[in-house]
Amino acid sequence: MLSTEPRTSHSGQDYLDTNPLEQVQRSPNQSLLPLTATVNKQDRLEIGGCDLQTLVKQFGSPLYVLDEATLRTACRQYREAFNTYYQGTSQVIYASKAWSCLAIVSIVASEGLGFDVVSGGELHTTIKALEAMGWSTEQIAQQIYFHGNNKSHQELIFAIEIGCTIIVDNWLELETLVKLGNQTGTLSIPILLRLTPGIECHTHEYIRTGHLDSKFGFDPNQLDAVFTYVSQQPTLDCRGLHAHIGSQIFERQPHQDLGLVMVEWLKKAQNHGLVLQELNIGGGLGIRYVESDDPPSIEQWVKTVSESVMKACEIHQLPLPKLIAEPGRSLVGPACVTAYTIGSRKEIPQLRTYIAVDGGMSDNPRPITYQSRYRTVVANRMSEPCTETVTIAGKHCESGDILIKDAQLPQTQPGDILVVMATGAYNHSMASNYNRLPRPAAVLVQEGEANLIVQRETYEDLLRQDRLPQRLLS
């Protein structure tokens, strides 16, 4: 073998789970490609039994491709793990800010999960999907928790009318709810109280402090005052407590500590005569974006939080609360890939080779916003060895519009289909029309069938909200 052999010569197939038995057990958040990913006889990537190149021909480019089996598997693993490890009742609610659209809401709901929404728009989307499934208002209300550190009056009235649980973030909101409750004649508004836990997570480390600089939630030092106030308000039906410590977390210790801290708060509430039945421990389990990412499985994470809460309840001699978790990224992130078409190429000798695709920061703002890293394969060259290192650039008028630095790729041609992995969370939901690019379509794939779930925007869509005052025309 020649010494000029490239150092990295893996192929796109290396990202597949080749052992089909192992796939059944695998936690989606530990996998780079969706669980159904395979390579077909034409050496092309298939997801959900659909050839990616064919999908792009049919639905256009760029294209979000969502694998139904992976999303459903993640939902089930959360539910089943809570049933296995937690001895009280539990509920898993999807943090729909990760990606909220009618089809995803309906899949997640059919797996028995509820919803965390953070705006009137997410609330509206969730209600519309559940109504379409034939749910009654009472059923819908039971499954929705409404978050946010600055909900408007309009949003609060919307939530009160539906009857969903409002996760109260601050004093103004508490007082506003009491007023709105009296105005609307609502007898008891179901609420949870959000607290700042003093546990802060950066991806690979965390800190515990008494005070925390966060815009979300009540300071735990005010707990006595909050409990006193709430216990005097007949309009408020305080059901429990909430805390969320961060996102893309790989350690288990922070959530273990959180369980203990939150049960101590429950004990404190009891001393105020408040019997709180719900404990919402937030979301935050990380997913694998690159090979070196090593998150715990869904099952391991659920085991940790369950055992922590059960142990603390035993110590404090409290009955087990209904334990709620609200994952977003780990449910939908690994289920989706984005397919782009490769276009221009720029080689700067001794420096860098750029390969440009037909999307970028408008359909995936995470790299430019958080310096997030991603992995990619060429869907129509899956077994070809990776022989070059290139930088994948978007098509936006920003030098920083880079999707992946130093990607290992086989030799590519314009027209090849580049697939970026693990793009289900915080991609479509954060997408913009920057440079007036119409937002891409999304398709749901399952056993060889592909269904449009978000239509591609058109140039007309871009003008839909524009108004041209008459006086500008004369």
Ligand SMILES: *Cc1c(COP(=O)(O)O)cnc(C)c1O
């Ligand atoms: C974002 C968020 C979540 C979900 O976080 P993931 O990291 O996507 O699991 C859950 N709860 C709250 C309050 C959040 O802000």
